[in-house]
Amino acid sequence: MIPFILLTLLGLTVGIVFASFFEWTLHKYVMHRPVGKFRYAFNAHAVVHHQVFKADQTYHLHDEKDKETIPMAWWNGAVLTMIGAIPFACISLLVGNWGFTVGGVLAFAAYYCFYEYIHWCMHLPKARRVEKPHWFRKLNGHHLLHHRYMHKNFNVVLPLADYLLGTLILRAKTTFMQARGPAVPDVQPESV
Incomplete structure (x- = not known):
């Protein structure tokens, strides 16, 4: 029998990787298109969030009334974590040890919290410590390009x-008026 702690660590590792694919699937198939009569996520994200925040200077918050459109609803984290935990729970039932589920739930919860925090910092920059590292600038440019090309990144x-699924874009295809700031990299096409 595999020890609880090893299964928990395995669940954490698998959970982080799985969360990337979960985020991608949710974002592409639920937040960017209605699913039958379920339009809540589509309206909140593709219609409202993308209408307020584009890839130009409006990428950063300009009107305080729009602040509420940056994060997901308060209850989304718990719901998404529970949905993401389902395959982990099924595997735990098979092996008879809940460590894998514990790791998966911890991974999903941490991923979601990190998502909300850095997404908040991207659209409402304040020169926070998290906005200074190179990895944040890369992710910020990645997300900025999503606001330019809604079916990428x-x-x-x-x-x-x-x-891995072919939706990565590293630079813009054409020149555009992009958002600027200390934590925003230049994502314009490379000059030839």
């Missing part, structure tokens, strides 16, 4: 799924 946290 669906990941915010870990662009592994974007890379």
Whole structure:
């Protein structure tokens, strides 16, 4: 029998990778198109969030009334974590040890919290410590390009799924008036 702690660590590792694909799938198929009569996520994200925040200077918050459109609803984290935990729970039932589920739930919860925090920092920059590292600038440019090309760069946290599923774009296809700032990289086409 595999020890609980090893299964928990395995669940954490698998959970982070799985969360990238979960985020990508949710973003592409639920947040960017209605699913039958379920339009809540589509309206909140594709219609409202993308209408307020584009890839130009409006990528950053300009009107305080729009602040509420940056994060997901308060209850989304718990619901998404529970949905993401389902395959982990099924595997735990098979092996008779809940460590894998514990790791998966921890991974999903951490991924979601990290998503919300860096997404908030991307659209409402304040020169926070998290906005200074190179990895944040890369992810911010990645997300900025999503606001330019809504059917590319669906990941915010870990662009592994974007890379493996063919939706990764590293630079703009054409020149555009992009958002600027200390934590925003230049994503314009490379000059030839």
